[in-house]
Amino acid sequence: MVLTGAEIVVRCLQEEKVEYVFGYPGGAVLFIYDELFKQDKVRHVLVRHEQAAVHAADAVARCTDKVGVALVTSGPGLTNAVTGIATAYMDSIPIVIISGQVPTAAIGLDAFQEVDTVGITRPCVKHNFLVKDAKDIAPTIKKAFYLAKTGRPGPVLVDIPKDVTAAKCEFSYPQSVSMRSYNPTVKGHQGQIKKALQLLLEAKKPMIYAGGGVVLSDSSERLIRIARMLGFPVTNTLMGLGGYPATDKQSVGMLGMHGTYEANMAMQYCDVLLAVGARFDDRVIGNPAHFAQVARKIIHIDVDPSSISKRVRVDVPIVGNLPEVMDDLIRLLEATTERPDREALDTWWKQIDEWRRRDCLKYKKSDEIIKPQLVIEKLWQVTNGDAFVTSDVGQHQMWAAQYYKFDKPRRWINSGGLGTMGVGIPYAMGVQMAHPGSPVAVVTGEASVQMCIQELSTCKQYRLPIKICNLNNRYLGMVRQWQEFFHGNRYSESYMDSLPDFAKLAEAYGHVGLRVEKPSEVEDALREAFRRKNDLVFLDFQVDQTENVYPMVQGGKGLTEMILAPEDL
Amino acid sequence: MSSVSRPTGAGYARAPASGSPLPALPWLPKISTSKPTMRHVISLLLENEAGALSRVSGLFSARGYNIESLTVAATEDPSMSRMTIISIGSDDVIEQITKQLNKLVDVVKVVDVSEAAHIERELMLIKVRATGKDREEVKRTADIFRGHIVDVTESTYIVELTGDPTKLDAFIGAIDRTLILETVRTGVCGIGRGDRILRA
Structure with a gap:
């Protein structure tokens, strides 16, 4: 069967039983998008920024046993994706990224939207390929999925020049992969x-x-x-x-x-x-x-x-x-x-x-002001400990890890190794796509959430009813905490002025937004959010600005040299 | 990150109080972190593919490993290249280097050939001013080092010299430094002696 390179790409994804591809079109991938349009087996999810495409694909891999797939165009499409790729790499997440490249003849000539994709991504992928011949597309994609999934998993990138996607060649999908240079150990000694x-x-x-x-x-x-x-x-x-x-x-x-x-x-x-x-x-x-x-x-x-x-x-x-x-x-x-x-x-x-008995996670309760820990405890209660929880990076991430008691694997989705702010909403998109109907919560902060806030638009387009719990303390909380502990309370550039009204912002995107200010309202707000099965609900919790994450081991200190409470400072 | 030293007084979690079933935390003398470093000759077989070299060199720069020299060329099987890397590091670092190299998908095999008897060779071409009495002196020194003069002009020689790197250093040391116009060295290639064979 003779197919074009672009047809082969899409056929390969079908052969790998890929349900969702997260991506963003552009010049170098137009032929591939044209083929995606002509079929309905592989569903494309149009994000608002390529970084989110990779995060969402990454989340699919984290919350299922599948390989996540992202598709981006050359140049800026790819550079936007790099943060997502590095995030997946640090946490050993199996994803395949397909990137468009300028036509073979233009490579190296500083063409429009050209970057050295293989060079830029080399340090943050398990492996990458530049496909220079249409007949190599199928074997390479097969290898990419195999590499991503086996051994220590990780992201694998396949860079395909535009002319290669237009060229025609015979297609047959390889049944197996054999690489003399890659044989991960399976059985232990x-x-x-x-x-x-x-x-x-x-x-x-x-x-x-x-x-x-x-x-x-x-x-x-x-x-x-x-x-x-x-x-x-x-x-x-x-x-x-x-x-x-x-x-x-x-x-x-x-x-x-x-x-x-x-x-x-x-x-x-x-x-x-x-x-x-x-x-x-x-x-x-x-x-x-x-x-x-x-x-x-x-x-x-x-x-x-x-x-x-x-x-x-x-x-x-x-x-x-x-x-x-x-x-x-x-x-x-x-x-x-x-x-x-x-x-x-x-x-x-x-x-x-x-x-x-030291009860190290004990915290001072308050009737006046919302303690961030309380929000997580209530979230755990309201969801019966059975929700998928994604988080961004910072204090809220640590509180979610400490106070939401995860009893099942693949329920906690966060950026551990790279610590990428902004992953929360895109992660929740991937999880909700992979588990339609399951409760998905995002624990985030007002700083992290703004790093991929544009994805609220994607959530609307695909009707993803995720619940966003914004622990809003108007500070880059973890930075502020370090400044308080180790930099003499000099809060250098960690306070955010002129924040948007998040509830209204969510409404502008077509979602439900709620501002929560009192501890007594926390549980009801959460219940209300999860009751709305079909709506994305953005809960903007106004939390204690001065709360810190305890216990804490300062960087470079020994594991037992913990700061357990403010009195230890 | 922060290097601010913090008080180590009360409040820090300490070893359990006496009467506890555990011994108090033994505050042992500081373990020295500076470990002796050694020169190693690492040989690898890798796929002869575009980008394979940059994967290896990129790994060394990304992880801060030391490269003294690196040589690479195709083997008798044109689909495969053989590379020799000279690196200096402690045993722990060299162990990590071999493991990280093995992890690269293009790398087929990695061996530290300096672990046992092996041979190292490097080639040097050195262009020297050869006029007057120096002309005779350079020729004599080249002969002693079993070098060959491979290019002759009225005022210069090019000496070709092969050997382990210390021999090449010794030659450079043996001739008058002011005579040297250019040197070019290939870097070391290494191979295990006898039955020690590196094959795919």
Whole structure:
């Protein structure tokens, strides 16, 4: 069957069973858009800015087990998409980005809307391709999906010059991919897994530290099984929230810079640490030298060998796909009657309970002013803890992570690694597209939300009834908090004057906007928002301007050197 | 980020009070973070594709790894290139470098050939002023170093010299510095001795 390059692109997407493509047309992709127009299997979602297209595609990948797809034009289309690509890269999210390029003959001649796409995106993709011949389109797109999804997932970009989309060639979609240079490890080393089991069984003060890998590889149930069989405490990273149910008694909550007291203390003082799909990053373990001051044995399971012993020396590294390695571990655990020393474990739990009694997430309630934490607590209650929650980046993100207790994986969608402000609304668009009918909430702040506010228009066009909870404190809250703590209260450029009336703004876009000023109104406002099943509701909560996120570990400090309350300052 | 030092007095979370089942946090002496660095010869096989070189060099600059030299050319199989990178780093850094290189989709194999017996060679072409008594002296020195004079004019020689990089350095040190007009070196290529074979 002879097809044009553009037809081939669309056929490939159909073959990959892509439901939604988020994108924005332009000169270099006109042939592809023409082919999209002629079919109805792949649905295109027209965003208002390319950054949002990539974020929305990224969100589809985060909240399902599919690969997200974005389509952008050359030049500015691509440069706008870079923030989205880097965001997905930092959190290992499988997406495929198709970008138009100027015609082959014009490449390198500073043509209109030309950029070196492959060069610009190289450091923030798992891999990228420039397709110079129509016959290479199908094999390349097949490879792109395969690369995005396997091993450590990540974004893969395919750059296609305009003339290649117009050229004709024979089409057949490859059934399989074989690359001599790419063979990610799947099975873990059996000897290492046995060693890990031995360490786990001998542990007296054990700890399980579960990261985003658990969520991305759909290994949540395996993790629960292992934790149950061993009776060990579990902490989740920001990216791993929902990977282990937060309301479970073995959960000690999130760890790290704004983690709970008990999670950080247990992480520091454990004698055997089982790290699963996590990478010991700076926001999680603080200062690695301080972390290394306590001797503990570390078992690290990860699909990416370069994540192992990168910041922290590991005793038992296991490279492999989490589901395979965890299944092996479960089999070994089932085959033995040996279990960890009950008495030692009881003592350890007693210590953890003592730490829990610090009640580090307690905050001062108020009848006068809305405390941001209260909004999240109420959101959790109103949605029965079962909503998809996306967030932007800043204080509100940390409060959402701390106070919304995620019991299921793929429910918490946020930018962990890159910390990209503006992802909240586009993420919610992707999630709502992938899960029509499910409640989707955006937790955001007045600063972050303005970075992609134009997407309210997309939400209207596609009737996406997301609920936006704007924790409006008129400050760049996290910046202000750091300035208060570490820069002598000099609030340099962190106050925003002349904010729009968000409720009216939402109305201007055709949505429902509500301004909420009193603590007593919070719950009713949320209930009202979720009652309106077909409307996007923008809730503008006027919250306490001075509230800070506690606990906090200052950058460069040790994990246990926490600031727990204002009195610690 | 912030380098403001904070008081370490009361209020900071401390080791549990005595009577707790856990020992107090042992405030061990500071662990030295400066680790000895070594020179390594890293060999890799990679797809002979446009952009493969920039993926490798981009990785080194993005992650702040050190490159002393980098050489690359196609192998007997024209679809594959072989690259030799000389890098200096601690064992931890070199381990990360090999892991990160392995992660690049275009890279087929990575070996630190300097882990065991290996051979390193580099080629240098050096143009020197060769007049008067210097003409004889340069010729003699080139002979001692088993170099060849590959170009002759009335006033210059070009000496071709092959060897490990220290030999080339020694040659430069052996001749009068003011005579040197130009030097060009290929960078090191390395290969494991005997049965140590790097193949796809």
